[in-house]
Amino acid sequence: MKKINRLAAMAGAVWLAGTAMANAETLRFAYGHPPGSYFDIGANVFAEAVRENSGGELKVRTFPLSLLNLMETSDGIASGLADIGALMTTLFPREYPHTNLAMETAMILLQEEGLSQDMQGVLYGAAMTDFIINDCPDCNREFAARNNVFTVGTASTPYSLNCTEPHVELSDLKNARMRISGSYWARWSEAMEAAPVTVSGNEMLEALSQGVIDCVILSVPDVYNFGMGDLVTDITTGVPGGIYVASLAQVNRATWAGLSLKKREALLRGAARAAAEISMKYENGLQELREKSRKGEIKARFHDAAPSLVEATRTFVDTDIDTLVAYYRETFGVANGEETVAAMRARVSEWRGHLDGVSTADDLAQLYLDEILSDVDLATYGQ
Template identity: 40%
Template sequence: MRKTRHLSAMVSAAVLTTAMLGQAQATELKYATGYPPNSIGSKAADRYAEALKEHSGGTLTGKVYPQTLLNFMEMSDGLRDGMADAGAVLLTYSSTEYPRANLVGESSMLLEFTDLEQHRAGMAFGGAMAEYLFNHCDSCLEEFTQQNQVYAGAGASTRYMLLCNEPVTTVEDLKGKRLRHGGANWARWAEAMEASPVSMSVNEMYEGISQGVLDCTIQSTPELTIFKMMEVVTHITTDVPGGVYGTSSNSINRDFWQSLDTKQREAVMYATAVTSADITWAYAQASLDNLETARELEDITVHAPSEGLVEANRKFIRADLERIASAYQERYGIADGEKMLADFRPIIEKWAGMVDDIDSPEALAELYWDEVYSKVDVDRHGF
């Protein structure tokens, strides 16, 4: 009887010790995001942390730092230096460091020539950008390596519109206007419309509009609530200029990535598919909801662009798609830009036909995982 009790006690102690060791061996990943707390971006980051723990069997956990550890302007350098282990990098904020990835991102206005519903554009572009960088652009991935990072995936906004403090519906209205932009393609669009492009952090545009430093921001409508722009924007012009903001939804500090085992790296890829789908889906829904809300508010007027502005916009897009490659060759010495865009275009067109029936973030995450993220060889990628 005593031997049985002694053996039982030993087994219980062994089980407890194993559990404690398992907990002790769990690795915590610090995930930074420039999105404010309780926003679409921070909630998608929370889903990332949940998916990490779930898919790693508890050996990898995540702690999310919304707009505290690093803001968007600081993100790339902060990940490089190990201030955070992972985070969402807005690539246009570091254009010199990521010229090839930005070249791909600037081609998002190609979506204007597809039949995609407006709110589904980001779903297609996020999938297409991830597939292209992982499978067709080693030189893009090398840009992340040079920043001591490992590229882990893409997310995308909904189509960009004009969020303004006065009516802007014609080409004439745009002349001289100060337009905040989030990328070089929209800066070129502003210049083509004889407006003045203004480079400003997304975290500063509320103040810019409210104080009259800006007349408009070229933005997707979810920012009306994410950054409280609903309080200062009084006029919205839909359908122009178009395009989406495609960026790195998850970049990993390279030293941290290489310290993980195979299962943990697979968990990172799975969690990236989840967070990329989650934020992209949430943007799509917020785009629909915010436009509906704006139409109901007395303080905001939603406009359709004039026929002349629509035609000027399409003319610009056609011409700009031919100029992107030469602009990047002149500025960054990228000699194969035309080939990059030629290779990327059919991938966008393919993805435009893959998201029509997506009806939930879970379905989008499954699509991203099956088509892209599950196929990444995590024992070679990032080494």
């Protein structure tokens, strides 16, 4: 098997022999996040890393919240309107059920012994990337069916309650309208006697400002990435949990097939660097927002979930793993849900060890390369 870290000499020879005089190729990268957001920052890191790793042969032009919005991304990549897109698979439940099941299995983090809130997103993003590439042929088949190729996942911090008034006790949630972005959060809301509401990421601000929803279940940094900082007054952490793992740079399959091995390697290396940048920005951003709240520099106040809400959430999670598996089997025909949960538990356990001593995006990117991408056969992957 050809390894990514063994291709440099061979790919360089091919380049010198056949493409030395070619003009630089430019790929269009669309994402439904606004300029200045973490995804926008990561996209620019990606573009620069791709340019450097390809020796200037391959360039990326970024389109923040313009060429495609979040709901248009899957079709936009499939049609070739964009060569690369940041794909939020939960917005397309019937197209990516195996991938979404793995993501929603993130509730297992609430069952892990001795696991603090810190770095949970970094942990799960890496574990899920490893799972998709090495353990989930069904995930890759559903990507292929939509004419795209997975590169690397990047992750939010754990999801919290971001509200226009305090929702701290279990009783505070009764009949509260909760914006959700996946079936786990919908089931959790119903179990807490709240009302789940489906609103796309690009419509959250309007829904919150008009009182259509009381809370957004979302990672705290994304409250500010999507411009809701002036509306959210109270943030409750510790519940409901769950991590959103996005495919940072999903590549149109025809675009991928038309790239040389050197350019494919440049894309994977760039995606690893950018995914690490975004995941670490989420982690560091959460800590910065806590500090700004403490100093009164932002409107929102942070609350720890009350024992009544924590206990209810843990009781829910203990039974919901089986519900999750049954839901995906009955709704989407996913027959191997138990195996997915077991594989994700194993990957989480493995990556808890890998992350010891990791403190920077460079550290994390190197781990992606060493522990996952070094085993990718670039001649056959995504074909």
